Amino acid sequence: MNEYLKQYIELQKQFRETEGDPDSVRALYTFKEKLELSEDKQAKEVLVDVYDLLDFKKDAYELLCQIGNRSDKKTLKRLGILKDYAKNWGNHYALPRPKTPEEKQKEKERQAQLGLPAFRYHPNPLETGAFEESADGVVCDCCGKTTHIFYTAPFYAVEDIAYLCPECIANGEAARKYDGSFQDDFSVDDGVDDPEKLDELIHRTPGYSGWQQEYWRAHCGDYCAYLGHVGARELRALGVLEEVLDDPMWDDEQKEMIRESVNGGHLQCYLFQCLHCGKHLVWMDFD
Structure with missing residues (x-):
């Protein structure tokens, strides 16, 4: 050997x-x-x-x-x-390397260098796949400018929109121009009383792609930050599996399903983190 x-x-x-x-x-x-x-x-x-x-x-x-x-x-x-x-699968569901605080800071700096706006409820939209990069650039349907970063997650509007730049999402212009939203306002946790927070979430925050209707978790009176698709392996690698199971939303049977979940499988989990206390939560759905 x-x-x-x-x-x-x-x-x-x-x-x-x-x-x-x-x-x-x-x-x-x-x-x-x-x-x-x-x-x-x-x-x-x-x-x-x-x-x-x-x-x-x-x-x-x-x-x-x-x-x-x-x-x-x-x-x-x-x-x-x-x-x-x-x-x-390709390499899409590869187990991610847990990032150190230094690596997380470098990622923030890289996003700033790319001119990517800060999204409070979706802090790493390039990493989660909500945005993609284009070396040649594409034209944003909303502002008409060439952008090298474009949106790929759901946008709910009557018109069929091909490309949106990050800036038109962050400033709310895309939602205003097309009377659209990035998240269903009924598919969110209760407990957030501030209407401005809901407006920011559905009109100025990149969404994510789920198997079924996307759902947004909330905690400490505010919507959580979306961190990405996960399964039990990813949750263990991040050291948060037991933390997400400590959630009154899930009964014992559902907790067992989360323990057995596979990223990219028939049951998909989506990871969120509270902006105030740091607690991790998940949403899950089926294909």
Whole structure:
């Protein structure tokens, strides 16, 4: 057994025993980056396993295609399984690396450099996929200006809108011009009495794409910040699984469903965080 495989087995054991806690995920990412720098075939073979464990299915499939022995039946079987995942999932549902406070600050600085407005209820819209970047740029339907960042999540309006820039969402012009909204005002938690907060949420905040009607959580008298799509693995990696289960919204059966949820699966969870006390909450729906 080579040293790469020994280290992987130890890291995999740690990952399984802790149910993918933040430290175990960070350790796997550090190991992944080390293997990616190596030209050793044994390192590449183990890298396939690391990619697979972290759900980088596309990367695992492509690397195994390059280095795998196609005369080996086990390799062929694994290629077949990974091919399906690569086609349907790509790397979209890869387990994210838990960010340090420094990394979070760098992300804020990057968004500021891109000219992305600050959205209180959706702080990382590039990361969640609410916006996409375009090197060539597209023309915003609302203001007519070229933008290199455009909106991709739901916008509820009579007219069919192709592109919206972040600024037209942040200043409310898109919602005003098209009499539209980014979130259904009936699909939100109760407990927020300030109408200005609801106006900001539905008219000046990027939405998100769910399986069914998107729903927005609230806590401490205010709407929460949307953080992205998650499953149980992601919640464990962030260290917040038990926290989101401590929620009177869910009964025991529903809590078990959250524990078994898979990001991108038939039951999808969506993560929110209270802007005031920091508590994490989820919403979930089915495809």
